[in-house]
Amino acid sequence: MFDALSDRLRDVLGRLTGRGHVTEADVDAAMREVRLALLEADVNYRVVKEFVARVRERALGAEILESLNAGQQVIKIVNEELTELLGRGDRTFRLTGQPAVVALVGLQGSGKTTSAAKLARYLVKQGRQPLLVAADPYRPAAVDQLVQLGRSLSIPVYAAPQGTPVVRIAQDGVAQAKRTGRDVAILDTAGRLTVDEALMEEIREVAAAVGPSEILLVVDAMTGQEAVNVAQAFAAAVPLTGLVLTKIDGDARGGAALSIGAVSGLAVKFLGTGERTDALEPFHPDRLAGRILGMGDVLTLIERAQETFDAKAAAKAAEKLRRNAFTLDDFLEQMQQMKRMGPIGQLLEMIPGMRGLANQAQGAVDRGELRHVEAIIQSMTREERADPSILNASRRRRIARGSGTSLPDVNRLVKQFGEMQKLMRMMQRQGGRRPSLPFGR
Amino acid sequence: MFWRRGRRDQAADEGRQEQPAGASPQPAAPPDAAPVASSAPPPGGTLDTSPGDAAASGSPRSAGLEPGPAAVPSTAPAQGDGQAEPSATIADGLQASRRGFMARLHGIFRGGAADEAAWEEAEETLIAGDVGARLAMDVVARARSRRDPAGPEAAVRAELERLLPAVPPGPWRPLRPDPSLPAVVLVVGVNGTGKTTSIAKIAARLAAQGDRVILAAADTFRAAAIEQLEAWAARLDLPLVAHKAGADPSAVVFDALDAAVARGADVVIVDTAGRLHTRHNLMEELAKIRRTIDKRLPGVTPEVLFVLDATTGQNGLAQAKAFHEATGLTGIVLTKLDSTAKGGIVFAIEQALGVPVVFAGVGERVGDLVDFQPASFVEALFA
Numbered sequence: 090m091f092d093a094l095s096d097r098l099r100d101v102l103g104r105l106t107g108r109g110h111v112t113e114a115d116v117d118a119a120m121r122e123v124r125l126a127l128l129e130a131d132v133n134y135r136v137v138k139e140f141v142a143r144v145r146e147r148a149l150g151a152e153i154l155e156s157l158n159a160g161q162q163v164i165k166i167v168n169e170e171l172t173e174l175l176g177r178g179d180r181t182f183r184l185t186g187q188p189a190v191v192a193l194v195g196l197q198g199s200g201k202t203t204s205a206a207k208l209a210r211y212l213v214k215q216g217r218q219p220l221l222v223a224a225d226p227y228r229p230a231a232v233d234q235l236v237q238l239g240r241s242l243s244i245p246v247y248a249a250p251q252g253t254p255v256v257r258i259a260q261d262g263v264a265q266a267k268r269t270g271r272d273v274a275i276l277d278t279a280g281r282l283t284v285d286e287a288l289m290e291e292i293r294e295v296a297a298a299v300g301p302s303e304i305l306l307v308v309d310a311m312t313g314q315e316a317v318n319v320a321q322a323f324a325a326a327v328p329l330t331g332l333v334l335t336k337i338d339g340d341a342r343g344g345a346a347l348s349i350g351a352v353s354g355l356a357v358k359f360l361g362t363g364e365r366t367d368a369l370e371p372f373h374p375d376r377l378a379g380r381i382l383g384m385g386d387v388l389t390l391i392e393r394a395q396e397t398f399d400a401k402a403a404a405k406a407a408e409k410l411r412r413n414a415f416t417l418d419d420f421l422e423q424m425q426q427m428k429r430m431g432p433i434g435q436l437l438e439m440i441p442g443m444r445g446l447a448n449q450a451q452g453a454v455d456r457g458e459l460r461h462v463e464a465i466i467q468s469m470t471r472e473e474r475a476d477p478s479i480l481n482a483s484r485r486r487r488i489a490r491g492s493g494t495s496l497p498d499v500n501r502l503v504k505q506f507g508e509m510q511k512l513m514r515m516m517q518r519q520g521g522r523r524p525s526l527p528f529g530r
Numbered sequence: 531m532f533w534r535r536g537r538r539d540q541a542a543d544e545g546r547q548e549q550p551a552g553a554s555p556q557p558a559a560p561p562d563a564a565p566v567a568s569s570a571p572p573p574g575g576t577l578d579t580s581p582g583d584a585a586a587s588g589s590p591r592s593a594g595l596e597p598g599p600a601a602v603p604s605t606a607p608a609q610g611d612g613q614a615e616p617s618a619t620i621a622d623g624l625q626a627s628r629r630g631f632m633a634r635l636h637g638i639f640r641g642g643a644a645d646e647a648a649w650e651e652a653e654e655t656l657i658a659g660d661v662g663a664r665l666a667m668d669v670v671a672r673a674r675s676r677r678d679p680a681g682p683e684a685a686v687r688a689e690l691e692r693l694l695p696a697v698p699p700g701p702w703r704p705l706r707p708d709p710s711l712p713a714v715v716l717v718v719g720v721n722g723t724g725k726t727t728s729i730a731k732i733a734a735r736l737a738a739q740g741d742r743v744i745l746a747a748a749d750t751f752r753a754a755a756i757e758q759l760e761a762w763a764a765r766l767d768l769p770l771v772a773h774k775a776g777a778d779p780s781a782v783v784f785d786a787l788d789a790a791v792a793r794g795a796d797v798v799i800v801d802t803a804g805r806l807h808t809r810h811n812l813m814e815e816l817a818k819i820r821r822t823i824d825k826r827l828p829g830v831t832p833e834v835l836f837v838l839d840a841t842t843g844q845n846g847l848a849q850a851k852a853f854h855e856a857t858g859l860t861g862i863v864l865t866k867l868d869s870t871a872k873g874g875i876v877f878a879i880e881q882a883l884g885v886p887v888v889f890a891g892v893g894e895r896v897g898d899l900v901d902f903q904p905a906s907f908v909e910a911l912f913a
Binding site for chain 2 (some may be wrong): 196197338
């Protein structure tokens with residue numbers, strides 16, 4: 090479907106290399122694909138219309154760069170325009186005031202409470218001392234939820250006595266932060282519908298009473314065409330300063346963020362990337378552009394790799410790759426490093442063209458196949474790991490028994506490792522095709 | 531407006547369990563005494579008190595339940611009905627959506643015959659309602675080829691209605707193939723769609739019909755999810771089976787089924803943790819719950835309700851497919867229809883899976899749940 094946008098564009102335009110320019114008909118064919126793809130990503134239809142018109146104009150005027158074929162050229166233009174759109178607005182996260190006040194607002198179920206906890210944890214990492222303020226007295230157990238999250242993070246939570254008006258809760262929470270020397274107060278407000286005038290008035294009063302330096306609209310990445318109206322209604326009530334885009338760890342494209350950015354100029358400041366409280370990331374427009382286009386997010390992958398990879402070990406592995414001396418031992422070590430980087434599905438998803446594989450790989454991990462691979466390698470002797478070619482039938486049977494797997498499992502791993510070595514040699518020589526993974530099919 | 535009766539009216543606040551400060555059973559603590567609760571819960575505990583208070587403060591539960599099936603007009607006159615709306619808030623909300631689809635269709639097709647641009651705009655309008663680009667193109671293409679004597683607008687409407695399977699008449703009842711065993715309702719969906727709230731509404735409705743209902747708190751993952759269901763159970767005065775946070779959800783379900791059999795309950799409603807449909811192991815967990823039901827009560831076909839937020843865009847289809855594959859959906863609950871969202875993704879889901887929408891969630895009060903009516907949905911929702 091959407092994954093194939095890059096491929097589809099290449100199909101439509103791919104054979105035009107060498108002509109020097111693309112015809113209007115070619116571009117129109119490509120623009121139909123772009124339009125469909127963006128609509129499937131839940132980008133607002135008006136935004137899509139303008140966007141396609143702009144890309145069309147640029148594509149018609151563009152000379153084909155020597156290094157790129159027409160398809161790639163159009164993708165490049167689309168990507169640049171998307172990045173530009175997503176990059177609009179101010180992404181600075183401002184904490185001013187003693188304490189600085191951050192308010193999270195949004196529809197029911199968009200992920201405000203979870204985001205509040207994540208943001209608190211993020212700020213602690215930045216050396217701040219946040220106080221979480223439970224300002225949702227409506228939803229049953231919403232206060233409990235924040236208190237429990239705070240407890241699990243050892244971050245204090247202000248919870249007002251039952252029956253306290255919401256504006257008062259906010260004021261008391263901020264006062265509490267001041268008194269206890271916390272430098273940021275994070276307000277978790279109740280979910281509200283934009284048509285609920287009483288509650289929209291309430292949030293207006295809360296904002297007026299405590300003057301947050303950041304009022305973030307929490308938006309579910311799965312939101313459809315209504316995202317724009319929701320953002321505009323909230324912006325009309327309170328001075329929004331940005332967005333938190335949540336549940337981006339699913340397979341939703343997050344076109345909502347693009348629409349809101351294009352229409353209201355609000356920038357995404359944070360991404361919610363999972364259910365754990367550490368799953369919050371600062372936003373990078375080029376990366377979401379790639380995601381919306383299905384082109385991957387290599388930069389985040391590299392960043393995360395840098396955070397978790399042992400640089401020396403990685404250099405060693407790279408050197409071994411070059412010398413064709415990459416053994417199963419090295420493979421095991423690489424795999425263990427990968428595991429530290431987070432869910433493998435998420436990792437693969439960041440690599441262009443890997444979305445399908447990503448789901449498959451995550452499935453393999455969830456089914457414990459990666460553990461099997463580990464067990465198999467760990468059941469080998471040193472000699473066997475260094476040179477799998479000595480693995481005869483009897484050795485393989487022993488390994489299967491030792492690792493609690495079956496003979497076919499062992500055979501598959503050995504075979505796939507061999508293929509991977511071959512592939513790596515190929516990739517050494519030139520950028521090659523997609524590597525297959527040492528598990529699954 | 532088939533959901534209109536259930537919308538929040540001017541007495542909305544009582545439904546949100548807010549209470550006047552004076553009515554608080556807790557003496558209002560001075561701000562200084564307010565807890566910084568990284569370890570201790572707030573004084574008095576948040577548990578149960580708020581819903582309990584709401585009930586005590588006279589929340590007319592039975593009144594909230596009235597908009598049952600009987601009160602649902604099967605064909606709602608779209609315009610005139612809205613004028614009788616008791617609350618300005620709601621009327622405004624309806625105005626907002628009325629400015630939407632059909633009003634635009636009227637505009638587009640004014641004068642009867644439609645030209646190319648008008649059809650194109652019709653397609654856009656469907657897309658704006660989250661129907662999806664491909665399906666919108668299909669619907670418009672088929673509407674065009676219909677050459678409906680009633681005009682283009684009727685043609686589009688008919689094509690949309692055709693996508694929604696007919697709902698059996700009468701109030702919704704959970705499947706109960708064996709009357710000697712309880713019916714089981716398993717409620718699933720991604721995070722934040724309104725599962726727990728919908729469960730409370732369904733439970734209240736069944737209880738009002740005289741069913742003995744047991745709730746099972748099988749969301750053992752999210753912080754305070756059990757407390758949330760406990761609060762509803764206390765408010766509705768229904769028994770609840772719960773384990774500790776982090777427990778195996780299948781074990782909770784097993785115990786709930788045991789309890790239901792022992793007490794001769796009519797219905798067990800199972801709350802599950804919200805989960806993104808892309809997480810294989812979490813979907814497996816759900817499949818396991820389903821298997822637990824089959825194992826503990828062989829022959830009982832559980833009713834599996836998928837809760838879908840009406841604001842969801844095209845991802846809703848992927849969600850529904852994944853949940854259907856894992857658990858075998860028997861119905862859809864479309865929530866938050868009282869928002870400005872149109873819920874158009876339902877058409878694509880119906881087309882792909884044929885699982886009927888059985889309920890529409892139209893507010894936060896326990897009575898804000900109505901039987902879904904395809905004709906009214908097309909007529910009223912897009913009006």
